[in-house]
Amino acid sequence: MAQKYKNKKETAKKPSFVSAPATAPKTKERKTFAIPSKASFILPIICIAVFAGIASYFLIEKNSDMLFMAQSKSRFFFDQTFWEECLKVPGAALSWISSYLTQYLYEPTLGASIMIGMWVVLFFAAKFVFKVKNEWSALILLPLTALLVTIIQTGYWIYYIKFFGYWFSGTVGLLAAMILTWIGMQSFFIDRKYTLVNAGYILLAVLSILCYRYFGTYGLLPFLYIPIIEMFRGNLSRNGLIATAAISLLVLIVIPQVAHNMMYNNIRADLAWTYSVPAFQSDNVTSSAKQYPFFAAMLTPILLAFVQKRKNKGSNIGALTAFCSLIVTVGILIGSYIIADEKNIDNYNYHAEMRMYRAIDEQRWDDALEEMASIPGDASREMVLLKNIALFNNGHMGDKMFKYNNMGEPPYVDDSLYVHMVQTAAPIIYYNHGKVNFSYRWCIENSVEFGFSFDNLKNLTRCSIINHEWEVARKYIDILKKTIYYKDWAEHLEKLVDNPSTFADYHEFGNVYELYSHMGSVLDGDNGLCEMYVLNYFANTQNKDSKLLQELTLNYAMVQKDIQLFWPRFMLYAQLHNGEKMPVHYQEAAYLYGCLEPQTMDISRMPFDESIIKKYEDFQQTSQSLLRTGLNAQDVGKSMKATFGDTFYWFYFFCRDIHSY
């Protein structure tokens, strides 16, 4: 049929060529609206340049904090053991390379640039393999947009992803699929002289088990792409095409199962086909929608087969085609932005938590507080706890803990994922509270479920050092020494492990060790509720040997709003800090409790600041007058927040119904 069409076209064209006078002008309209094909090379460059801009905006501008967290929750070690771990599941090379590249997200700009760079390569690789016409290059952005979405869509799933090298897996996988497709289409594998598929393609089918072993599902994509490309390219005979398609289909159906039976005892048989598509599963929640971008990235390249270059087509782009392609290009670019914007998790607290987490991890207390101070709405409970850590480490708990937001905005999720603090930040919260064994426990629990990440290994190292378990600390240090970005950190602590007597010189452990060493040793459990445990434990602890621990017990007794727990801790604080100025919030609490329950404590001789008393009187007066207007307690709280939101008074009466998680 194609041959007939070609002949007709040539026949139709020939007379006009012959009969046209040598000087006759060429058809003017066509020349005016046509784009010379040589000039059209600029279109793909514009497409990928604009897309790179969009990707940079979403990755670097919007998600730098998330990218840093992504690498800290991942792992890669230059070690045989790591490679052997990768080999245990389909797509060993995919996992290894992706995990390796994920390390560079430590420097989000560098990591994102590598990712975008790979997308540029992927763009041109797809264009080359599918022989996409310049004017339809924008279609290649469809899989790239899907890849971008896989990165920015995760939200709190970032803490629950189990897939090795998640962040680069789609990119590396698709790039591998393009390369393997190109290899598979070489004449060695597909001999177009023959009517039936030659031995080369059968050999390729046999080798596909290796493609699957090293690139998982992506390794089999060439068997989806090749028959479709050949079908639209029209180079194969009908029989050859049918045979190619049949073999490909057989590979796609059989190879994952064969590989599963031969090589993998550790994956479910039904997952063999889609193993390289990360699962979004946690407890009873499965978020299939978050897998769709991965499938889209794999399947949208099929569209490219429709817009291949054909050898015998005219060289210039017609006006209509040019117009259509322009519309499509602009549409895809705008669509890419809209989809990315739609899927990007832009919740302020989600990002701020990550920035605060990093600041706490690096003991940049002021930065953590600055972050906390700039939140536009209510904080999450994790942020409140991180803020407390920063405050008691820089000694301002008593003066500032209620000057920040202490509410409990629940973590933002766009599906039914239930976020547990023990899985997001418990190790660092427990560690900084001196609850080293609990920190260690949650590092291990989370590592069991989500893998031994850099972040967990760092925490495990610190906990082991505080526990003076030098041998196991050395183990974790040895592992971290085999990384790019944690090597220096590990080597710094290696000196301590080599010479434990220098422990006191390592000031980063000072406060944690003080809390740890003054706590009792009992059997206990947190029932998976980190915040509740911390509050209850410290509020119910008494200690006079450590000022730091004692103050913490007072702070958490105040957070618990328990008057009976407050007074002994307040009095002990006063005793331990005799001669020092009593911090504002402690005065506020004492004055409030003294007024509320004068029978419990006589505060008439306590030297309160005038401003404390004045503020309390104003607080009482304002609240009473607002209540008289008929407002309910919640609305009164809202009305008074601007003036009194930084006081213990407001916290005591209006900071309620907080749900920990």
Place this chain on the structure above:
Amino acid sequence: MKKILTILSLAALLVACSSRPSVPTGAQKEDKTPVIQPDYTEVTIPCNIAPCNFAVLEPCDEVVARIIYNGGEYTYGEGRKVIIDEAEWKQMLEASKGKDIKVEVYAKKDGNWKAYKAFNINVAEEEIDQYISYRLIQPSYVAYEQLSINQRDITTFEEKDIYNNMSVSTEKDGQCINCHSYQNYKTDHMLFHMRQSLGGTMIVNGNSVQKIDLKTEGTISAGVYPAWHPTKNVIAFSTNKTGQSFHTKDNAKIEVQDTQSDLILYDVDKNEVHIIANDSLELEVFPTWAPDGKTLYYCSAHFEYQNDSIAKESEMIKRYKECRYDLYKMSFDEKTLKFGPRELIYCASENEQSATLPRISPDGRYLVFALGNWGCFHIWHPEADVKCIDLKTNEMVDVSIINSKYAESYPVFSSNGRWIMMESRRDDSNYTRPYIAYFDKKGKAHKAFELPQKDPSFYTYFLRSYNRTEFMVEPVSVTPQEFTAVAKTDAKKATLVK
């Protein structure tokens, strides 16, 4: 010509890379043996064990080891590691049975070579069982994800899955697997448990593989710690109500406690459960058979709950240090499946200690067990050690040489009784590793060595523990896929015989 030159250059490079290092001359002598990992200095090894590859932990950039044996010598060195060729190692072991292999280590730092004091590796005449099996698990607390029971050919480095829980389990359908056990070191009669999703006890009985639900209305739980009778098709199990709590500060980190436990006997052929012991004031656990099958050894703690107003779990947490296990035995009539009265073997509690996990040597003379200060889960007790009793004299045998300052637990004898394998946390106090010690004909224990790995740094980077290390004389022939297929079926309910 160009091609020939390229090939020749590559060949030369290959030869250069694979050539043996030469022993450095003029090395400065060090008056100490080198610190190596794993520590194979002055150990006794079986004559069929895999190569004892090691890394030198002394500050150095490069090492050379000269291994001198009866009949020759070889040199090795790859950076700081000494990786021994498997064929050459076999040859060395064969020639050195009952003799020593001498190892000289040279280490280069900043261009200067040091010659460390040589050490010996004694090669015993007795072989070790070719296979061992173990569960690989993170040093876990509550969560579990990827668990596998593996078998390792310890005469080589080959390791395979026996069963991997990820073949059936994910997330809410997660499956815990544990307590693999064999009849008389053979694998044609073996079992392991599956918990939670698709739960049951996987029992291989000759050619049949079945999943059994051992929980009956009259027992505390399904079967837990198993012991397959050496000749009969019956299995003794403990049934347990187990809890876990966490030390806020102690390096032990975890306490695992039973609030209730009894003993049952499962008749494999009849699918029947019989009660062996269920005294409510006793916590009976860890059954093990004498090699002749006529005696059942086990542990029991006398524990009386004193406060009815709180849950047993809470009281146990408060009084966990008072729960101490002693060693007992009872006779067994193979025909009637009846047990005699219990007899005390070793009263650990009177010394304020707790004895667990007994095993009897194949000749029936020695009993090894783990001894800690309290409780039943000694792998989390740093003070726990392996102990041995001579059942002929009822005297303790000094096996202190096989212990360390950290936890040792789960001792087992090889089928010829010459090797004791145990779990030890001596490497780093947190991760459990398999250690093997020679136990000679005179009943004398020798320094233990760590199970060799191809890469001597393997244990540093491996973040799982070895759990329930057991000897086997043959590999498990049921494939993981076959186990998976049975795992997906419903468990057959066992019947309680009252």
